[in-house]
Amino acid sequence: TMNRQRLFAFLAMAPAVWSAGQCDANGVCTVKGGLKDGKWWRTELDAKQPLCHKIDPDNAGTCHQWTVELGEEAFENVNAIKQSVADYIHTTAKVSTNRRVLVWNDPMDELYLSAPKNTEGSDRVFVTPHIDGFVGWIPYMRAWRCVYGLTGPHDTVTIQPMNNPENRELTLGPGVFTCFDYNREIHWIENRHKDDSPSLERIVLKLHFYEYPAVFGVLGDWFGMLNAEYNFFARRAFLVSQFPDRSYLSRLVARVINGITLFGGNAEKVFGYCNMGIVLSLMFATKCNFAKLANWLGPCPKLICLLAVLFHSVPLGMLTRDVLALVATSILFTTLAFAQASMKKFDLISTLMFIAGSGLIVASFLALGIDRFLYGAQLAPETYANVPPVSEFPYDVIPHPFTIGALLALFGLRMQPVLGQGFHTSFIAQIVLVMSLLVVELFPSTRLPDNMDYFATFEDFAKYHTIPENVYLHLLTTGIAIVGVLGLVNNLFGETPKKQGAATNAVWGTVAMTWLVVRYTVPDDDVAFSTVPLFGLMAYLAKVAKPSNAMCAVLLVLGTGGQELAHAMYKEETFMNSYASLSSDALVTLLLHNVWLVPFEVRATINALTASLVPSFSPVYA
Numbered sequence: 001t002m003n004r005q006r007l008f009a010f011l012a013m014a015p016a017v018w019s020a021g022q023c024d025a026n027g028v029c030t031v032k033g034g035l036k037d038g039k040w041w042r043t044e045l046d047a048k049q050p051l052c053h054k055i056d057p058d059n060a061g062t063c064h065q066w067t068v069e070l071g072e073e074a075f076e077n078v079n080a081i082k083q084s085v086a087d088y089i090h091t092t093a094k095v096s097t098n099r100r101v102l103v104w105n106d107p108m109d110e111l112y113l114s115a116p117k118n119t120e121g122s123d124r125v126f127v128t129p130h131i132d133g134f135v136g137w138i139p140y141m142r143a144w145r146c147v148y149g150l151t152g153p154h155d156t157v158t159i160q161p162m163n164n165p166e167n168r169e170l171t172l173g174p175g176v177f178t179c180f181d182y183n184r185e186i187h188w189i190e191n192r193h194k195d196d197s198p199s200l201e202r203i204v205l206k207l208h209f210y211e212y213p214a215v216f217g218v219l220g221d222w223f224g225m226l227n228a229e230y231n232f233f234a235r236r237a238f239l240v241s242q243f244p245d246r247s248y249l250s251r252l253v254a255r256v257i258n259g260i261t262l263f264g265g266n267a268e269k270v271f272g273y274c275n276m277g278i279v280l281s282l283m284f285a286t287k288c289n290f291a292k293l294a295n296w297l298g299p300c301p302k303l304i305c306l307l308a309v310l311f312h313s314v315p316l317g318m319l320t321r322d323v324l325a326l327v328a329t330s331i332l333f334t335t336l337a338f339a340q341a342s343m344k345k346f347d348l349i350s351t352l353m354f355i356a357g358s359g360l361i362v363a364s365f366l367a368l369g370i371d372r373f374l375y376g377a378q379l380a381p382e383t384y385a386n387v388p389p390v391s392e393f394p395y396d397v398i399p400h401p402f403t404i405g406a407l408l409a410l411f412g413l414r415m416q417p418v419l420g421q422g423f424h425t426s427f428i429a430q431i432v433l434v435m436s437l438l439v440v441e442l443f444p445s446t447r448l449p450d451n452m453d454y455f456a457t458f459e460d461f462a463k464y465h466t467i468p469e470n471v472y473l474h475l476l477t478t479g480i481a482i483v484g485v486l487g488l489v490n491n492l493f494g495e496t497p498k499k500q501g502a503a504t505n506a507v508w509g510t511v512a513m514t515w516l517v518v519r520y521t522v523p524d525d526d527v528a529f530s531t532v533p534l535f536g537l538m539a540y541l542a543k544v545a546k547p548s549n550a551m552c553a554v555l556l557v558l559g560t561g562g563q564e565l566a567h568a569m570y571k572e573e574t575f576m577n578s579y580a581s582l583s584s585d586a587l588v589t590l591l592l593h594n595v596w597l598v599p600f601e602v603r604a605t606i607n608a609l610t611a612s613l614v615p616s617f618s619p620v621y622a
Helices: 002-009 038-048 051-055 072-092 121-127 218-240 248-270 273-286 290-297 299-311 316-344 348-368 401-415 421-442 454-462 468-493 506-521 525-545 549-569 575-579 584-595 597-613
Strands: 063-066 100-104 110-113 142-149 156-159 177-181 188-191 203-213
Touching: 038 063, 038 072, 038 110, 038 203, 072 100, 072 142, 072 177, 072 203, 100 218, 121 188, 121 248, 142 218, 203 218, 218 248, 248 273, 248 316, 273 290, 273 316, 273 506, 290 299, 290 316, 290 421, 299 316, 299 421, 299 506, 316 348, 348 401, 401 421, 454 575, 454 584, 454 597, 468 506, 468 525, 468 549, 468 597, 506 525, 525 597, 575 584, 584 597
Parallel strands: none
Antiparallel strands: 063 110, 100 203, 110 203, 142 177, 142 203, 156 188
């Protein structure tokens, strides 16, 4: 049996094959040969895992068996289901478009009986917000866990809070499944028993894949094996601690597991590890100066709301978590900075304006609820399309209370005698963002057209960047131009006694803001992972070189001119020529071309490197 399990650990090295095409373009899937009923799977689990009944005769806890230990017929059925799920991932996650490889990680797969009513021992983990793996900090790599329902109806609900409202709570009946990042996405299960309805036990398949850029080769397989070995370790620890009343060791291990889960899961659920990274970067940039941190953090929640509505690159659940985390942090440092300034020189009018504006914002939030407050009508129209407008306070008294409250609070901060001068740049930025969000509120359909999303626009861009040398030169010359731009920004907003609102470390500030913007505009993980450090490197070069304004202008001219020269050298027309006109579509494309210029060049570089280094690239392994 162990030889069979280890055999599948090495199947990552097998020749690549294409998916069987069991899902259509919308991700609607079928299983070859159909799906066995729940009783058949329960019989298989009892036959292949007799220890469950021996250890737990009351059937109170969870029970599992590795799918590689199942009988031949069951294993063939698992493979048919897994082929369908693999095709779903390939279809919906743009695996081949992003030049990535999807590999089956069979040693991790389980036939699993849930026990959401059991909250003792390690089984408590599953009803606690948690992340399954621990290597989400490794960039470019993704491990997929797909939970596939085999029985129903039952009372167990799978909760994924970062999704849109209609997909946050799922009951995984026969043939219903959900896929998520094993190392990064928060989830848990709950029992929702209804007394008047029959309920079966919940049996599911936990199916696993890992995905990586094709250019990484064997590194991707090491990542897959790392996840498998961790999963074996975690399963052993869970079994040891499943019944804590039976031994001191079991109780101790259960407490350790549940403590780690409680802290790690809630940290992601409430604040988010990426948000922690962004806030820490800003703390490094400002050396934890309260006023400077408030200046940097203030625009962030408004900015990601605007980007989320315009680009539709993230689900509503993620936006609400991120906004609440950044708003809470911004309020903390803004209040501390305001208190420090008021202790030096108190101003009644500015204080009252700040308090009144903040109160209106809170009242708006309470009236709408978190999802509608954060533009749920635009981001989740399936849920909120037919919901009537709010008619309670403050909406029954004041039109657009959030906008008025935000403006009052901002003017209160700007008018504070001590804090106001250093707050000027942040004040202007936030006023622009608040008014932009008002436009979104007045015109709910405001967003990018579907034919101008990231992938559609890159497809057009790629037609004019097909020669690898041209692609590489573009990334280099764009980098030169950006170093010039960042140098000008440093010279204009550099730290001086008169400019206390500026960051003391432009590199960390650049990293933080690039991270924030890319998260909400670039739905391409490989590109996002590359763009943030790339901008950090360019900011570092600008900081170290300290170019004068004249030299910055020279770098800007060299960079932009170099791009034109590269097109001429390799006889490729420029992308800009393809849409040059005075139409509204052309203006939007021009804007997107500039916003996505570096991400597009990074993606084109990855594609060129993949074609060069992995000429036999195929998108799916089995």
